[in-house]
Amino acid sequence: MSKDLTTPETFLTRKFGIDSHSIEKAMSNFLSGKTDYADLYFEYVISEALGLEEGLVKSASKNIAQGVGVRAIAGDKTGYAYSDEISLDQIQLAAKTASFIAAESGNSVLVPLKGVASPRLNLYPVETYPAGIPVEAKVRLLDKIDKMARDYDPRIKNVMASFTSEYKLILIVTSEGLVIGDIQPLCRLNITCIAEENGKRQAGSYGGGGRIGFSYFFEENRYILYTRKAARQAITNLEAVDTPAGTMDVVLGPGWPGILLHEAIGHGLEADFNRKRSSAFTDMIGKKVASELCTVVDDGTILQRRGSINIDDEGTETQRTILIEKGVLKGYLQDRLNAKLMNMPLTGNGRRESYAHPPLPRMTNTFLLPGEAAPMDIIRSVQKGLYAVAFGGGQVDITNGKFVFTASEAYLIEDGKVTVPVRGATLVGNGPDILKRVSMVGNDMELDAGVGTCGKDGQSVPVGVGMPTIKIDGITVGGTR
Amino acid sequence: MDINIEIALELIEKAKKRGATEGDILIIEGELSTVQVRLSSIDKITDSNFKSLGLRLFFDKKSAITSTSDLTPESLDRLIEDTCSIAKLTAKDDYAGLPLLQYGMRIKKLDLYDDYVHHLSVEEMIEIAKEAEAAAFSYDDRITNSDSGNFSKRYTHVIYANTNGFCGDYKTSTFSLSVTPIATMNGQMQRDHWYSTKRKFVRLDKPADVGEQAAMRTVGRLGARKVHTQQAPVVFDPETASSLLSNLCMALSGYSIYKGASFLLGMLNKQIASPDVTIHDDGTIPWGIGSKPFDAEGIAARKTTMVEKGVLTSYLLDSYSARKLNLTSTGNASRSPSEPPVVAPTNFYLYPGNYSPSDIIKSVDSGLYVTELIGFGFNPVTGDYSRGAVGTWIENGELTYPVEEITIAGNIKEMLMQIEMVGNDLDFRQKICAPTIKVGRLTIAGH
Structure with a gap:
């Protein structure tokens, strides 16, 4: 990696010949309409991907994306334009388009820019970015995983493994004079195994990652753990029986099942939906939306996590925001536009997929704090129900609050014991109601391994979820029998 | 300004000189404009140009892909360099490679591009989105709120060339209108949406019809x-x-x-x-x-x-x-x-x-x-x-x-x-x- 690209400060001047004086000028032209606020978001991303299947690392790719997004806000109106050419001309042009929303012209204000600030937090202290690790080392890792998965059980017939990494450099310049940058690494290792026996086939997947260096996957034998979990899930699912259908008690395992909170609660608390009064949680702050056992937070400041960021994509420092405290709804997730219009404080949740997208209020790492129950006691308390430990994706209709999430590994609980594995099934519930049914919260809080990607308005951002083991009294399970 | 197809052909030649046995170039460029209105007023307008070039090279059944949005000569030279070095590290895959050139293959000229995509103004897009949203409100009193009315237009130009001698390009346009109303009854809130997406502008459903259909679907969910x-x-x-x-x-x-x-x-x-x-x-x-x-x-x-x-x-x-x-x-x-x-x-x-x-x-x-x-x-x-x-x-x-x-x-x-x-x-x-x-x-x- 060339030295020029290692700090946001040198990035613009060295690479594109743009200095802060010319940005100041561009910014003031831009603000000559009646805009309340404007910002520029510069981005440079190198991403790499390696893919293995059938025992071969067949695909390798490297992508370099760069661009600048220009945003103007007037009242509740947003104008946004972007270009993949980072030049003053392009910025001026984009600014003109973005200012379309400010119909009347006002006085031009020259904004004095401050020096480039560095984030106060340093959540991803990485020694060598994965892009700096030789490709051979990554190929070796994938080869090892393939062999290990096949050795796990002869019924494993195919292994798909991928390693992706991203090095993202951002610089944000606002009409309030703020200039701040960040370098955000992100990697992810994913393994899918296909198991086959007597003509029956099943898949099992596992993966993890975060804002970390390549060595992370070797520490604590993580890659071995991931491989075994993927292989075990595929083998376990070979034995799976039909899932019962209807309302029953469900125990969710720790970690990734926290996707429940993301879908059922998180999205409905994003400020835009509440400002527009289109969320099922509109006007519910201060009201009881969960059992007293439930405290839910969104925390963008956890070291190395996939959903963590030093600053959000509007330059605001991230924080720990309490969403639900002992069952009572406390707050929303804000970006600049909505915080201003709702007259509420910023929470550092203004995020975007890339320079090609305007920011939106988004989650970071969303999780339920631990309780006191021992996980075994929670399972023991269920006569007949479901124990779900791994999930695929989920989705929510934020207006009526109905959400789903789909189990990829689940078991029956019979007389307080986990018995046979069942086929994947969708669980469906109602956001403002579901956490009221949480009757036990375990002491085994875990964050997920680092694979979550959240979609909203066509924009994907990396997120984290987490949860201890919990028991829900009565949720509808979409089985077949 | 459209990217010249010559860029692709030149890159192909350079890659061949570097020893690539096969290879192809895919360039996608275009423009996207969207407007979002809410409660008859502008909510969000976006506008952009995008382009991306992908280079895929094979060295005796080993392959790699690189891509960039920076089409300057220096950037493209580095792209070839990167592709060559990464490809050598992947495994040899006997099935890898391009399809054989199909001689006599007839590429049909399809109508996919309406040049109105370049003339439709933002003001007009806003009016269409507003009309559709308004139609949803007038359809039923129980439509009390709106997530949005959206209109977007996209122009895309695709260029593809490979070492087997194929070289072609085509243009497409897409116009899309959607409305997402919100209905309320007895404290229950519901939303649904309806849309129309067409390659040719005049074929779009009437804004009022899209709005009414959206409203009908939304109100139908109440209770x-x-x-x-x-x-x-x-x-x-x-x-x-x-x-x-x-x-x-x-x-x-x-x-x-x-x-x-x-x-x-x-x-x-x-x-x-x-x-x-x-x-x-x-x-x-x-x-x-x-x-x-x-x-x-x-x-x-x-x-x-x-x-x-x-x-x-x-x-x-x-x-x-x-x-x-x-x-x-x-x-x-x-x-x-x-x-x-x-x-x-x-x-x-x-x-x-x-x-x-x-x-x-x-x-x-x-x-x-x-x-x-x-x-x-x-x-x-x-x-x-x-x-x-x-x-x-x-x-x-x-x-x-x-x-x-x-x-x-x-x-x-x-x-x-x-x-x-x-x-x-x-x-x-x-x-x-x-x-x-x-x-x-x-x-x-x-x-």
């Missing part, structure tokens, strides 16, 4: 409740039937087949669905949302019968998955410049049957008419299917009350066999489409 857990017939409206077809596409992908990750493995020429089911993939439909003159490997668009009277007649294939399966490409290679090809349908549709949607509903004594499905509860490896559903309950052949917070579940293998009726209401509203269908029996989970 929704759960039903008891039971087994019952399920009628899928064209939108949800299309989503079932999307699930089928995942399992039909040649990649899923050779990886052993599809329930359709080994089912070629076998009965997989009821005799009422015939499915085509047709990339040559004029103005079709999924049409393209050639695929991401330069293979000419064609019409393929995927399922004929219930018998599986083809998988969806590009040249790689075809070689793996000892078949020939169906021209379904699809890729973004930064990624290796995958297969994707073009215009993929269930051939219409003889029944009107109301005939189908009338045939059900007690069952579900499903209008929205949420979640990702489909496993292409096993065919297991379980999704969150929204719709209207059918009682004695009549639509009665709206239902929600339920799931429908089964296995797609059985669901396909149990398609008892196929509607006559096929409308090419999107890439993957289907008329109304009735599935004999599914498990509905509620309370």
